[in-house]
Amino acid sequence: xxxxxxxxxxxxxxxxxxxxxxxxxxxxxxxxxxxxxxxxxxxxxxxxxxxxxxxxxxxxxxxxxxxxxxxxxxxxxxxxxxxxxxxxxxxxxxxxxxxxxxxxxxxxxxxxxxxxxxxxxxxxxxxxxxxxxxxxxxxxxxxxxxxxxxxxxxxxxxxxxxxxxxxxxxxxxxxxxxxxxxxxxxxxxxxxxxxxxxxxxxxxxxxxxxxxxxxxxxxxxxxxxxxxxxxxxxxxxxxxxxxxxxxxxxxxxxxxxxxxxxxxxxxxxxxxxxxxxxxxxxxxxxxxxxxxxxxxxxxxxxxxxxxxxxxxxxxxxxxxxxxxxxxxxxxxxxxxxxxxxxxxxxxxxxxxxxxxxxxxxxxxx
Ligand code: 13P
Ligand code: 13P
Ligand code: MG
Ligand code: MG
Numbered sequence: 001x002x003x004x005x006x007x008x009x010x011x012x013x014x015x016x017x018x019x020x021x022x023x024x025x026x027x028x029x030x031x032x033x034x035x036x037x038x039x040x041x042x043x044x045x046x047x048x049x050x051x052x053x054x055x056x057x058x059x060x061x062x063x064x065x066x067x068x069x070x071x072x073x074x075x076x077x078x079x080x081x082x083x084x085x086x087x088x089x090x091x092x093x094x095x096x097x098x099x100x101x102x103x104x105x106x107x108x109x110x111x112x113x114x115x116x117x118x119x120x121x122x123x124x125x126x127x128x129x130x131x132x133x134x135x136x137x138x139x140x141x142x143x144x145x146x147x148x149x150x151x152x153x154x155x156x157x158x159x160x161x162x163x164x165x166x167x168x169x170x171x172x173x174x175x176x177x178x179x180x181x182x183x184x185x186x187x188x189x190x191x192x193x194x195x196x197x198x199x200x201x202x203x204x205x206x207x208x209x210x211x212x213x214x215x216x217x218x219x220x221x222x223x224x225x226x227x228x229x230x231x232x233x234x235x236x237x238x239x240x241x242x243x244x245x246x247x248x249x250x251x252x253x254x255x256x257x258x259x260x261x262x263x264x265x266x267x268x269x270x271x272x273x274x275x276x277x278x279x280x281x282x283x284x285x286x287x288x289x290x291x292x293x294x295x296x297x298x299x300x301x302x303x304x305x306x307x308x309x310x311x312x313x314x315x316x317x318x319x320x321x322x323x324x325x326x327x328x329x330x331x332x333x334x335x336x337x338x339x340x341x342x343x344x345x346x347x348x349x350x351x352x353x354x355x356x357x358x359x360x361x362x363x364x365x
Contacts, residue, residue: 001060001117001118001301001302002060002115002116002117002118003042003058003059003060003115003116003117003118003122003299003301003302004058004059004060004061004062004063004065004068004113004114004115005056005057005058005113005114005124005239005299006055006056006057006058006059006063006065006068006072006111006112006113007054007055007056007057007110007111007112007113007126007128007219007237007239008054008055008057008068008069008072008104008109008110008111009049009052009053009054009055009109009110009111009128009219009235009237010052010053010072010076010093010094010095010108010109010110011051011052011053011090011093011094011232011235012025012053012076012079012080012083012090012091012092012093012094012095013025013051013079013080013082013083013084013086013088013089013090013091013092013093014050014051014088014089014090015088015089016089017089017287018050018051018089018090018131018232018283018287019050019051019282019283019284020048020050020051020282020283021048021051021052021053021083021088022082022083022086022088024082024086025053025079025082025083025086025088026046026048026053028078028079028082029046029053029055029075029076029078029079030046032074032075032078032079033046033055033057033071033075036071036074036075037057037071040059040061040067040068040071041057041058041059041068041071042057042058042059042060042301042302042303043057043058043299043302043303043304044056044057044058044304045057045126045295045297045304045307047128047279047280047293047295047307048280049128049129049130049235049277049279049280049281049291049292049293050130050131050235050281050282050283050291051090051130051283052094052110052128052130052235053076053079054126054128054237055072055075056126056295056304058299058302058303058304059302060302062115063113063114063115064103064105064113066102066103069100069102069103069104069105069111070100070104072104072109073095073100073104073107073109074100076092076094076095076109077092077095080092080095090232093231093232094108094109094223094231094232095107095108095109096108096223096226096227096231097226105221106221106226107226108221108223108226108227108231109221110219110221110234110235110236110237111219111221111237112217112218112219112237112238112239113217113239114214114216114217114239114241115214116213116214116241117213118299118300118301118302119244121243121298122241122298122299122300123241123242123243123249123296123297123298124239124240124241124242124296124297124298124299125239125240125242125249125252125253125294125295125296125297125310126237126238126239126294126295126296126297126307127237127238127239127240127292127293127294128235128236128237128238128292128293129235129236129237129274129290129291129292129293130233130235130283130290130291131233131235131264131265131268131272131283131287131288131289131290131291132233132234132235132236132262132263132264132265132274132290132292133198133199133222133233133234133235133236133262133263133264133268134171134202134218134219134220134221134222134234134236135197135198135199135200135201135202135262135263136198136236136262136263136264136274136290136292137202137203137218137236137238138195138198138201138202138203139195139198139255139258139260140252140255140256140258140260141203141206141216141218141238141240141252141255142166142191142192142195142203143254143255144247144251144252144253144254144255145164145166145184145206145215145216145247145252146163146164146166146184146185146188146191150251150254150255151247151251152251153247153248153251154185159210159244159245160208160210160245160246160247161210162208162209162210163183163184163185163186163209164183164184164206164207164208164209164215165181165182165183165184165206165207165208165209166181166182166183166184166187166191166203166206167179167180167181167203167204167205167206167207168180168181168182168191168194168195168201168202168203168204169201169202169203169204169220170200170201171199171200171201171202171220171222171225172200172225174225174226177204179204180194182194183209198262198263199263199344199345202218202220203216203218204217204218204220205217205218208245208246210245211245213241213245214241215240215241215245215246215247216238216239216240216241217238217239218236218237218238219234219236219237219238220236221234221236222234224348227348228348229348229349230267230268230348230349232268233264233268240252242296249296249310253276253294253310253311256274256276256292256294256311256319257276257319259273259274259275259276259319259322259323259326260273260274261273261274261326261330262274262290263341263345264288264290265286265287265288265289265290266286266287266288267287267349269340269341269345269346269349270286270288270339270340270341271330271338271339271340271341272286272288272289272290272327272330272331273289273290273323273326273327273330274289274290274291274292274323275289275290275291275292275320275323275324275327276291276292276293276294276310276311276316276319276320277291277292277293277311277320278293278309278311278312279293279294279295279307279309279311279312280293281293285327286327286331288327289323289324289326289327292311293309293311294309294310294311295307295308295309295310296308296310
């Protein structure tokens with residue numbers, strides 16, 4: 001049976017700043033998906049990660065389906081009305097366009113989708129991150145799919161011996177999707193050369209070279225490229241099929257132990273370590289550290305099991321403590337140097353005016 005998994009995520013308002021959506025907002029989203037999705041979807045799961053709400057749904061309509069995208073857009077619009085009524089902060093924050101035009105991609109919400117022939121057992125993980133951008137996934141998924149130090153299956157499982165194809169997108173190109181396909185293992189130096197630049201080159205998808213089947217899909221929207229100014233961070237989602245011809249769940253999770261430094265944090269303008277958190281976690285501290293959650297499922301004929309919370313285990317408590325130390329260490333240097341993003345990322349915010357005024361005060365002597 002050919003199944004599509006679509007994950008669509010947006011920040012449409014939250015309590016107390018950029019922290020957590022209200023229960024009323026989450027209920028509205030759930031009720032609306034149920035009501036509008038009756039004829040369209042097989043199953044769905046609603047969750048939030050920090051201040052972002054995600055609709056995960058299964059159906060048989062393929063990727064980029066207008067009706068599925070319209071459903072999500074209408075649900076996010078209905079949610080925005082509740083957010084406005086409750087006076088939530090940033091009501092409708094990620095809905096950057098006025099009218100739906102066929103595909104929700106490029107309108108603000110994050111989208112990750114995959115269509116595939118369902119295996120007899122079909123495990124996958126839905127990742128959602130808050131207070132960061134799509135490049136946050138570059139390192140963990142590079143390690144999980146291309147490095148035998150993390151993915152033991154690359155040397156232990158014949159099903160993975162041929163490696164994977166990495167489709168990488170240049171997110172600076174806004175006119176069209178500018179992509180390149182590179183093969184692991186032989187192109188890993190080229191893959192690393194691109195993926196070192198998390199703000200420009202982003203993994204969009206990964207495919208098994210043995211079967212051609214898609215293993216992974218990541219949302220790659222950069223909001224400032226759509227809005228022309230800073231409107232919030234791009235808080236990316238990812239769908240990853242696991243086991244069999246793909247890495248085992250633990251091989252995909254293991255690199256998240258690093259808590260690598262990513263862009264985001266307060267006002268989307270800083271660098272902070274990515275902290276793996278439990279499902280439905282709120283945000284605290286300095287609007288961060290950036291967080292990532294993971295919900296693992298199995299599906300049968302498109303029907304979802306309940307989610308398994310992949311970062312809800314004593315091991316990750318220890319990791320979170322260590323990452324907290326990394327977060328405070330970099331925060332102690334405030335705005336200085338590596339703690340804040342370079343000007344190329346800040347130029348969508350208010351610092352531009354300040355620097356323009358200052359430029360006039362400079363004298364050549
Ligand atoms: P597969 O059976 O999917 O190859 O996974 C093996 C395993 O035990 C993973 O840890
Ligand atoms: P969000 O993108 O999660 O709304 O965060 C925006 C922000 O500026 C946090 O300080
Ligand atoms: Mg927000
Ligand atoms: Mg957010």
